[in-house]
Amino acid sequence: MPINVITSGFATTIQDLGRPGYYHLGIPMGGAMDRFALRCANMLVGNDEGAAGLECVFMGPELEFTQDCTFAVTGGDLPPKLDGEVLESWTAIPVKAGQKLSFDYLRSGARAYIAFSGGIDTPLDLGSRSTYPIGALGGIDGRAVQPGDTLPLGAADGKAKTGAHIPEKLRRMPARETELRVLPGLYWHRITEASGARFFEETWKVASEADRMGYRFKGGTPLEFVDREPPFGAGSDPSNITDACYPYGSVQVPSGTEPIILHRDAVSGGGYFMIGTVISADMDLIGQLQPNVPTRFVKVDMDTALSARRDRAKALDAVRAHLA
Amino acid sequence: MAKSEIRSPLPGVFYRRPSPEEKNYKEVGDDVKAGDVVGLVEVMKTYTEVKSDADGKLTAFLAEDEDAIMPGQVIAELES
Numbered sequence: 515m516p517i518n519v520i521t522s523g524f525a526t527t528i529q530d531l532g533r534p535g536y537y538h539l540g541i542p543m544g545g546a547m548d549r550f551a552l553r554c555a556n557m558l559v560g561n562d563e564g565a566a567g568l569e570c571v572f573m574g575p576e577l578e579f580t581q582d583c584t585f586a587v588t589g590g591d592l593p594p595k596l597d598g599e600v601l602e603s604w605t606a607i608p609v610k611a612g613q614k615l616s617f618d619y620l621r622s623g624a625r626a627y628i629a630f631s632g633g634i635d636t637p638l639d640l641g642s643r644s645t646y647p648i649g650a651l652g653g654i655d656g657r658a659v660q661p662g663d664t665l666p667l668g669a670a671d672g673k674a675k676t677g678a679h680i681p682e683k684l685r686r687m688p689a690r691e692t693e694l695r696v697l698p699g700l701y702w703h704r705i706t707e708a709s710g711a712r713f714f715e716e717t718w719k720v721a722s723e724a725d726r727m728g729y730r731f732k733g734g735t736p737l738e739f740v741d742r743e744p745p746f747g748a749g750s751d752p753s754n755i756t757d758a759c760y761p762y763g764s765v766q767v768p769s770g771t772e773p774i775i776l777h778r779d780a781v782s783g784g785g786y787f788m789i790g791t792v793i794s795a796d797m798d799l800i801g802q803l804q805p806n807v808p809t810r811f812v813k814v815d816m817d818t819a820l821s822a823r824r825d826r827a828k829a830l831d832a833v834r835a836h837l838a
Numbered sequence: 839m840a841k842s843e844i845r846s847p848l849p850g851v852f853y854r855r856p857s858p859e860e861k862n863y864k865e866v867g868d869d870v871k872a873g874d875v876v877g878l879v880e881v882m883k884t885y886t887e888v889k890s891d892a893d894g895k896l897t898a899f900l901a902e903d904e905d906a907i908m909p910g911q912v913i914a915e916l917e918s
Contacts, residue, residue: 573847619910
């Protein structure tokens with residue numbers, strides 16, 4: 515017994531934790547941009563943390579339930595409304611067949627995650643239900659959710675606890691002026707010292723083009739490159755390199771003007787230099803940035819990056835302990 | 839006379855006309871029917887129409903052409 519999609523919102527996609535293992539073939543890992551929020555939503559409804567849910571960008575869909583189940587909304591502050599009544603997010607909410615879920619206007623963040631007990635049970639592609647529209651993989655026919663779609667649910671194991679709630683202190687949302695920690699490299703040597711220092715001092719703004727593939731920023735001073743003879747295979751622009759692999763989180767700056775952070779639907783390689791890489795602990799935050807949000811890049815070293823990763827693992831453990 | 843508001847559910851850049859060569863969708867004083875388009879919002883390389891969900895007379899635009907807007911921001915006001 516499926517969930518009927520009445521309206522689909524904006525770029526609403528089915529996402530789980532992605533399909534690692536194919537990036538070397540050009541197929542990105544994909545999956546929820548805010549992995550912590552998806553895990554939390556699943557835990558609230560008693561699912562495995564990696565079950566498939568809906569990733570909603572800026573606005574929510576309108577859904578009709580045709581079976582009793584439990585749902586939870588996490589991530590950006592997109593207030594759920596059940597038959598018109600505004601309810602709490604980050605909370606397990608039981609619904610009856612025939613009830614309708616819609617959403618109020620987004621109050622903060624950029625992406626909300628909806629998990630349903632049993633999880634969305636669309637077919638697996640390369641081991642994942644995550645929608646990758648460019649490669650037509652996952653989701654429903656490899657595309658975003660559309661009005662008229664039906665979302666099949668898997669069998670719930672009855673572990674959903676009505677009213678289970680994750681308090682604000684256990685959540686994570688970006689500050690009004692966001693800081694993203696960046697480990698410099700691999701092509702740091704391509705820009706002048708003064709230019710590198712300025713990159714970290716200035717405040718950038720999220721550009722409206724930001725999406726699952728890459729988050730673009732604007733408003734800072736263009737980078738100054740060190741003179742060179744282009745190496746074999748590199749284009750003539752000073753930002754070009756001989757084609758190389760692009761890590762998730764890497765910050766490329768085509769022509770030195772607008773930094774782009776590659777995210778979960780990243781391209782796996784190309785010919786632009788990368789000034790550094792956003793640390794794994796801060797990747798979830800990027801998925802919660804609206805256009806025009808002021809953002810600073812903060813230079814960190816590997817020890818800080820690894821310690822921040824451990825802190826995020828502890829934060830996830832704290833949610834698991836709270837809901838256990 | 840009841841007042842109502844037209845809001846954009848999306849953040850992004852607001853435009854009052856379908857393309858730079860064309861006229862504005864609506865002007866202050868125009869009659870608006872439910873479902874009429876009053877502007878566009880550009881975000882994530884997509885243009886999404888902002889529609890009125892009520893009938894009435896357009897009394898004011900609260901967002902200018904090319905303004906950066908927030909989700910839920912009031913774009914225009916109607917009297918009906």
